[in-house]
Amino acid sequence: MANFPTLKPFATLIATIDPPLSIGSLSIGGSQTFVNISSATLASERGSPPINASLIMGGDWIHADPSGKYLRLDVRSVLKTDDDATITFTYTGIITITPEIQKVLSGAEDAKTTDFGNIVIVPKFQTGAEKYKFLEDSVFVASGRFIVGAEKGTSVEYKISKVIA
Numbered sequence: 001m002a003n004f005p006t007l008k009p010f011a012t013l014i015a016t017i018d019p020p021l022s023i024g025s026l027s028i029g030g031s032q033t034f035v036n037i038s039s040a041t042l043a044s045e046r047g048s049p050p051i052n053a054s055l056i057m058g059g060d061w062i063h064a065d066p067s068g069k070y071l072r073l074d075v076r077s078v079l080k081t082d083d084d085a086t087i088t089f090t091y092t093g094i095i096t097i098t099p100e101i102q103k104v105l106s107g108a109e110d111a112k113t114t115d116f117g118n119i120v121i122v123p124k125f126q127t128g129a130e131k132y133k134f135l136e137d138s139v140f141v142a143s144g145r146f147i148v149g150a151e152k153g154t155s156v157e158y159k160i161s162k163v164i165a
Contacts, residue, residue, distance in 0.1 A: 005163050005164055005165050006163075006164045007141065007161035007162070007163060007164065008048070008161060008162045008164050009045045009047075009048065009159065009160075009161055010044065010045060010048045010140060010160045010161055010162045011042055011043060011044045011045055011048060011051060011160045012042075012043055012045065012157065012158065012159055012160070013040060013041070013042045013123075013142070013156075013157070013158040013160060014040065014041055014147075014155055014156070014157050014158075015037050015039070015040035015055070015058070015155060015156050015158075016037070016038050016039045016040065016152045016153055016154070016155045017035050017036070017037055017038065017060070017153070017154055017155065017156060018035060018036040018037075018038050018153070019035075019107065020033045020034070020035050020062070020105070021033065021034045021035070021036075026063070029066045030063055030064045030065050030066045031063075031064045032061060032062065032063050032064070033061075033062045033064070034059060034060070034061055034062070035059065035060040035062060036058075036059050037055060037057075037058035037059055037060065037075070037077060038152065038153075039054070039055055039152065040054065040055035040058065040077065040079070041053070041054055041055075042054075042079060042089070048162075049134060051081060051132065051135075052081060052082045053079035053080060053081045053082070053085075053087060053089075054079065054080055054082075055077060055078075055079060056077075056078040056079065056080050056086070057077060057078050058075065058076065058077025058078065058089075059075070059076060059077070060073055060074065060075045061074040061075075061076075062074070068097065069096065069097055070094055070095065070096060070097065071094070071095040071097065072092070072093075072094055073091065073092060073093040073094065073095065073121060074092055075089075075090060075091045075092075075093075075121075076088075076090050077089045077090070081129075081132070083131070085127060085129035085131060085132055086127065086128070086129070087125055087126070087127040087129070087132060087135065088125065088126040088127065089123065089124075089125055090123070090124050090126075091121040091122055091123040091124065091142075092121065092122055093119065093120055093121030093122060093142075093144075094119075094120055095118060095119045096118040096119075097118075098114070098118055100112065100114050100115075101114055101118060101146065104146040104148055104154060111146075111148045112148055113145065113146060113147050113148050113149070114145045114146045115145060116143045116144065116145045116159065117143060117145075118145075119143065119144035119145065119146075119156070119158075120141070120142070120143055120144070121141070121142045121144060121158060122139075122140070122141055122142075123140045123141075123142060123158075123160060124140075125138075125140075138162050138163075139162070139163040140160050140161065140162055140163065141160075141161055141163060142158040142159055142160040142161065143158070143159055144156050144157060144158040144159075145157055
């Protein structure tokens, strides 16, 4: 199919998240929850420009649709690379609530790692480091899943791809 963009694997992000903190019902509809990101790593895939980074700080301001079928993500974080560059890493996205995802989000004892495909995000990077300016000049998308049973608690794994026009 001519003229459609393609995707090139770029990096994997794994973020460990704390239990959610309910903000409550919003006047615009739906509810809001804050989730602290306690740790994260970003590692490039083979064939991509090298980047290895860890979380300095981050959080997700999640807005639940009134229908209860979707969660809207609004993540803001700061990463530090292994060569000491600082990168602002933000993304918006959507989680389609499935019974399996609902179990993870509610902390159910029988929750299991989910499949990729029900979490989709659009990451953005900003940095003053010349070496990583290419991040600002690229468009990325990612698919994610929840990982249950990790040593540090629940994690989210994203497979990030660069959009090639």
